[in-house]
Amino acid sequence: MTAQRSATPDPARRREASRRAILTAAFDLLQEVGYAKLSIEGIAARAGVGKQTIYRWWPSKGTVIFDAFLMLSEGAAGEPPTLPDTGDLAADLRAVLRATVVEMNDPRYDQPMRALATEIAHDPELAAAYVERLDGPLKEAKRERLRSAQRVGQLAEDLDLDVAVEMIWGPVLNRWLQRTGPLTAEYTDRVVTTALDGLRPRPSGR
Amino acid sequence: MTAQRSATPDPARRREASRRAILTAAFDLLQEVGYAKLSIEGIAARAGVGKQTIYRWWPSKGTVIFDAFLMLSEGAAGEPPTLPDTGDLAADLRAVLRATVVEMNDPRYDQPMRALATEIAHDPELAAAYVERLDGPLKEAKRERLRSAQRVGQLAEDLDLDVAVEMIWGPVLNRWLQRTGPLTAEYTDRVVTTALDGLRPRPSGR
Amino acid sequence: MTAQRSATPDPARRREASRRAILTAAFDLLQEVGYAKLSIEGIAARAGVGKQTIYRWWPSKGTVIFDAFLMLSEGAAGEPPTLPDTGDLAADLRAVLRATVVEMNDPRYDQPMRALATEIAHDPELAAAYVERLDGPLKEAKRERLRSAQRVGQLAEDLDLDVAVEMIWGPVLNRWLQRTGPLTAEYTDRVVTTALDGLRPRPSGR
Amino acid sequence: MTAQRSATPDPARRREASRRAILTAAFDLLQEVGYAKLSIEGIAARAGVGKQTIYRWWPSKGTVIFDAFLMLSEGAAGEPPTLPDTGDLAADLRAVLRATVVEMNDPRYDQPMRALATEIAHDPELAAAYVERLDGPLKEAKRERLRSAQRVGQLAEDLDLDVAVEMIWGPVLNRWLQRTGPLTAEYTDRVVTTALDGLRPRPSGR
DNA sequence: ACGTAACCGAGACGGTACGTCGGGTCTTGAC
DNA sequence: GTCAAGACCCGACGTACCGTCTCGGTTACGT
Structure with a gap:
């Protein structure tokens, strides 16, 4: 505990x-x-x-x-966290990321979260505890949502879920922590789209 | 200065x-x-x-x-930095990211870079200077490499380059700063592949 | 304390x-x-x-x-200080003043005493503490010696003891603190004699 | 200079x-x-x-x-200082000492004079300069007034003038610098009287 | 039920570093 | 070469916290 x-x-x-x-x-x-x-x-x-x-x-x-x-x-909550699952992965991710940046823009949470993030950055043992007890369950929920999408064919079968999660949330976390750009709903929507589609040109439509 | x-x-x-x-x-x-x-x-x-x-x-x-x-x-160097451009984007990105994690795993650079990163996290004005003078030129070089790939059809024409850059480097930076996972060449290779292909299933073969 | x-x-x-x-x-x-x-x-x-x-x-x-x-x-010493009382006031005073100037000429005591004296000169509250706790008891001892002399007719009955004490020790203290002249036994002897006799001509002998 | x-x-x-x-x-x-x-x-x-x-x-x-x-x-003034000489030494001394304590009680002069006095206390070379250039002329004026009184028989012929001067001004200076008592006209009058008469009983009336 | 051993609040302690002030020296540019 | 200005190296100031250490007092076990 x-x-x-x-x-x-x-x-x-x-x-x-x-x-x-x-x-x-x-x-x-x-x-x-x-x-x-x-x-x-x-x-x-x-x-x-x-x-x-x-x-x-x-x-x-x-x-x-x-x-x-x-x-x-x-x-x-006593139970492990879950991400919303409406069946539409893109929409769900957009909603979750929008909620995330709202929190990040709220000074009430911004300050303490930065404190935790920088303490972790300087203390490996604390980082381990963070990965296990705070970040772990949340990341599992994210992976689970992606797994669910995989099952219904919305994601590639051989997708590396860990990397996928980091590709969606990483850019947002970075922008927040390093202040390398504005955190808007428009931005997170773009992240979701780009992550899903990838950088390469898509052969057919969509 | x-x-x-x-x-x-x-x-x-x-x-x-x-x-x-x-x-x-x-x-x-x-x-x-x-x-x-x-x-x-x-x-x-x-x-x-x-x-x-x-x-x-x-x-x-x-x-x-x-x-x-x-x-x-x-x-x-007095000149702005550039990323290698062999014509093969994926290979170039893999090489750059591998070099990056080598540096991140070197305590000689790890400590000072963490210090800078966390100072920035707590000081908006410093962050602005960082974005302008240190991160800015580097990020432009990254965008430029992607632009070059765009020109030869290796990337989607309508790609958002800012988001693309963050999608490649964000996961790595996060893993490093938050210690949420090991930083290996194998990992960065996966990041490059996943980012290029996207999360969704690709219609035909790659 | x-x-x-x-x-x-x-x-x-x-x-x-x-x-x-x-x-x-x-x-x-x-x-x-x-x-x-x-x-x-x-x-x-x-x-x-x-x-x-x-x-x-x-x-x-x-x-x-x-x-x-x-x-x-x-x-x-736990007890209040006393001045020697051999019955011969002039001799006793000469002895005490001689001992005093010896101390004043000893750098071991000179430096610290000057420090205290000048701190007092600039700090009224400290001066009050000094008067009460350090100088007070000593001055009372001096007055007591004079009172004793008064009782045996060696001093005027209506003598102002406070002024008398200051007239004996004041010149010596001043010479020391302000360095307005040498502090010798010969000098203190003269002070004792002059103070006892006063400045005016004495009608009869002595 | x-x-x-x-x-x-x-x-x-x-x-x-x-x-x-x-x-x-x-x-x-x-x-x-x-x-x-x-x-x-x-x-x-x-x-x-x-x-x-x-x-x-x-x-x-x-x-x-x-x-x-x-x-x-x-x-x-360009000329050396002089003390008033009305022919009545006691009265003249009382007047001068009263004027002195008025100055000592004036914060306008008190602060700077204390500063000088304590600087002198810690710096022998400065003390020498003080004795020669500031205190010297004033002390000569005091001695001169006493000499004048000697000439008219108001002071003992064999009086040590240096000691005499110190016996009159020393107590006052000490009270001021060490704050060992109040500086009033009543006090300085007592000093003058006691110094002139001496501590010993006077054979006849004053 | 009653020691007695632990935790607890409080806060003094030996330290390290803070950010500031002023000491005395040195450099620059104007006269 | 003196001067006003002020940057510099340095030492000390008085303050804030660090992490350790008593000191009563108050629980809450173990007998």
């Missing part, structure tokens, strides 16, 4: 209220003061908690942020 | 030797101690320079790193 | 070892490098203490110096 | 206007911001002068302050 890596004290005696207060405080501060000014000291103060309680249970600031996201994502 | 943003002192009186020493020290330290332990104090000490000289000319640690990259990229 | 003036943290949690190390380091450095080169940073380093520990408990460099003197003066 | 100690550039080419501007700025700043916040940089800025111009002609901040005083004292 957490990102802890090494030996920690008896989890049975852990105070759940403090844990939640810390994660909530961390996420809230991330929104309010931004990543650069986020400090353990600040989190402890906001959570009404001693600093040691944070150091006792988390090895780094990044893991606290990670767990904060974990708490949120699991609080939202 | 630099990432400065607001009013700065008279650049005519600036000492060029100090500027170069600072940027070199910054890049070297980035490789040696890593981003997390990179400090203005450390850069100044290594460069044999007063801290004030750094604060006088750069508004943030990120802009120093950025300028360090700028100095390197401009020191390497 | 200290020169603190405004609200400070819980003194119960204060580490006595650090307090002593700081005051000792301050006094030692005062002797070694002199007042002009005395820095909080230097004191902290010498004491093996974080700077914040000094800033936490003392509002200024002057109060640190003051407390260093306080520690020394209280370490020397 | 100045407190310079070591070799300096050709004084013939010196710009008098800058010299005066610096000394005036120094004195004014001393009054306005106080000794602790007085900086060479501040003086240069206020005087509209380059820092180098100060460093070229004065070896230390103290000597600047000293010269500022020198300029003022010589601007006031």
